Amino acid sequence: MRQIDFFDTTLRDGEQSAGINLNTAEKLKIARQLERFGATVIEAGFPASSPGDFEAVKQIADTVKDSTVTGLARAVQSDIDTCWEALKGGAEPHVHIFLATSPIHMEYKLKKTPDQVLETAVRAVKYAADRFPLVQWSAEDAFRSDPAFLVRILNEVIAAGATTVNIPDTVGYASPQEYGALFRFLKENVRGIDRVKLSAHCHNDLGMAVANSIAAIENGADQVEGTINGIGERAGNAALEEIAVALHIRKELYQLESGIRLEEIKRTSELVSRLTGVAIQPNKAVVGKNAFAHESGIHQDGMLKNPETYEIITPALIGASVEPLALGKHSGRAAFKDRAITMGFTLDDTQMNAAFREFKELADKKKEITEDDLFVLFTKQQLEETETPIYQLDNIQVQYGTNNVPTATVTAATPAGDTVHVATTGAGSVEAIFNTLELLVKGDVHILDYQVSSIGKGRDALGQAIVNLEFNGTKLTGRGIAQDVLEASAKAYLNAINRQLVRESYENRKKQAAAAVL
Ligand code: KIV
Ligand code: ZN
Numbered sequence: 211m212r213q214i215d216f217f218d219t220t221l222r223d224g225e226q227s228a229g230i231n232l233n234t235a236e237k238l239k240i241a242r243q244l245e246r247f248g249a250t251v252i253e254a255g256f257p258a259s260s261p262g263d264f265e266a267v268k269q270i271a272d273t274v275k276d277s278t279v280t281g282l283a284r285a286v287q288s289d290i291d292t293c294w295e296a297l298k299g300g301a302e303p304h305v306h307i308f309l310a311t312s313p314i315h316m317e318y319k320l321k322k323t324p325d326q327v328l329e330t331a332v333r334a335v336k337y338a339a340d341r342f343p344l345v346q347w348s349a350e351d352a353f354r355s356d357p358a359f360l361v362r363i364l365n366e367v368i369a370a371g372a373t374t375v376n377i378p379d380t381v382g383y384a385s386p387q388e389y390g391a392l393f394r395f396l397k398e399n400v401r402g403i404d405r406v407k408l409s410a411h412c413h414n415d416l417g418m419a420v421a422n423s424i425a426a427i428e429n430g431a432d433q434v435e436g437t438i439n440g441i442g443e444r445a446g447n448a449a450l451e452e453i454a455v456a457l458h459i460r461k462e463l464y465q466l467e468s469g470i471r472l473e474e475i476k477r478t479s480e481l482v483s484r485l486t487g488v489a490i491q492p493n494k495a496v497v498g499k500n501a502f503a504h505e506s507g508i509h510q511d512g513m514l515k516n517p518e519t520y521e522i523i524t525p526a527l528i529g530a531s532v533e534p535l536a537l538g539k540h541s542g543r544a545a546f547k548d549r550a551i552t553m554g555f556t557l558d559d560t561q562m563n564a565a566f567r568e569f570k571e572l573a574d575k576k577k578e579i580t581e582d583d584l585f586v587l588f589t590k591q592q593l594e595e596t597e598t599p600i601y602q603l604d605n606i607q608v609q610y611g612t613n614n615v616p617t618a619t620v621t622a623a624t625p626a627g628d629t630v631h632v633a634t635t636g637a638g639s640v641e642a643i644f645n646t647l648e649l650l651v652k653g654d655v656h657i658l659d660y661q662v663s664s665i666g667k668g669r670d671a672l673g674q675a676i677v678n679l680e681f682n683g684t685k686l687t688g689r690g691i692a693q694d695v696l697e698a699s700a701k702a703y704l705n706a707i708n709r710q711l712v713r714e715s716y717e718n719r720k721k722q723a724a725a726a727v728l
Contacts, residue, residue, distance in 0.1 A: 217411075219447065221252065221270075251433075256281065271298075311324075346376055351378065353377070353379040377392065438451060441486060459523060562591075580666045582672070598625075602622060604622055632647075661676045690705055
């Protein structure tokens with residue numbers, strides 16, 4: 211059977227969405243999970259875009275071995291050199307070079323003629339092919355490009371050494387029939403197309419990204435690109451888990467294999483949602499929380515008589531079947547450690563001890579510790595290590611009454627090492643907390659978005675808050691988890707501010723190191 215490769219760009223195109231900012235540890239955690247999920251290629255970031263992106267791509271390339279790791283580069287030598295520095299430690303260094311080919315992009319954005327674009331693309335691909343064993347070239351906005359020009363430029367980049375050529379529908383404008391026809395046309399007209407991998411990359415502006423990707427596969431694409439949960443700029447990218455499940459469920463129709471481990475879908479989807487703070491719409495295909503819920507009486511009746519009446523995908527297929535036994539306050543260290551391993555966490559002894567201590571504290575407050583709670587405990591150990599001094603919440607007290615002015619009082623440790631007490635009021639409890647924290651951080655803070663949800667089920671479920679804010683002109687996202695949603699909100703606010711402190715300190719250290727070398 212023909213094999214379709216899955217190219218995951220959650221950490222590059224997905225991370226480009228408004229309000230998402232992941233730190234290196236979070237990106238590494240997602241990359242490891244994408245490796246378990248079976249992604250053929252993981253696009254870990256855009257190394258030339260910032261020192262933080264460079265570091266994340268490098269760490270991922272040095273760690274992940276079962277998937278190919280790539281980084282994005284503009285068609286310029288300095289970007290390709292930066293990618294090489296980030297990726298050279300990887301198992302099979304792969305670079306992804308892009309350059310726009312549509313008339314509107316060439317004229318207004320690049321201010322280049324088609325001949326100049328062709329020459330730039332060929333030069334960049336030749337330069338990259340001298341270093342990298344794998345070179346992917348993308349014709350940005352390919353779908354709105356002149357097909358004859360696409361053939362010309364693809365002929366040349368393949369001759370120059372590209373090993374994959376990608377045909378993106380950058381603005382999500384194509385219909386499945388049109389996108390499929392473009393692939394068929396390129397298959398029939400581009401010299402050497404059978405020697406390289408042909409890739410599809412679809413955006414979801416008209417809600418057709420998954421359908422378009424499948425149309426490309428039906429017409430000769432060897433690889434599909436997309437993100438987990440379909441996250442990405444504007445309306446997002448093609449959701450890889452939906453493509454993988456469609457190819458599996460309709461195997462008799464498509465006759466294709468993917469190397470995707472479908473049973474890792476649920477875990478991957480939840481990890482990406484939690485770390486990015488982008489909630490999954492309840493009715494989303496495959497991973498939405500209602501994807502397997504049957505509400506109406508007629509459907510429930512049918513399901514009881516024969517599940518196949520209404521269920522074409524089972525929860526077990528995507529790894530969402532039975533929740534493993536909940537742990538409780540009598541569970542021992544061995545069971546706890548064992549669960550961490552089955553959930554895909556590798557914690558060292560110190561992290562394991564700290565997680566176990568927190569587990570015992572939580573077990574005193576909650577009767578059952580679910581997989582969701584454990585996920586929070588384990589990820590916390592892996593993601594929260596930092597040497598940078600940050601704000602730490604010691605205590606929060608909120609007074610609210612229907613006829614009183616809501617007041618928040620906070621005690622926190624500051625990056626300077628002092629412990630301070632601040633208090634002020636607000637129109638509601640959350641506003642009082644945010645106003646108080648603004649006094650603490652002494653900056654200009656604007657709240658852009660704020661969401662609260664529960665993690666898992668039941669009245670004693672942990673609460674999660676996500677805050678998108680602007681701090682001294684920089685947009686940041688923070689997450690906070692606690693048993694109380696007000697405490698979670700305060701933690702999310704400080705988490706956003708702390709991310710900026712960690713990033714600034716990292717960038718300063720890099721600058722100092724570079725200055726010392728000079
Ligand atoms: O959508 C797009 O065109 C891209 C390219 C950089 C491949 O993301
Ligand atoms: Zn894209």
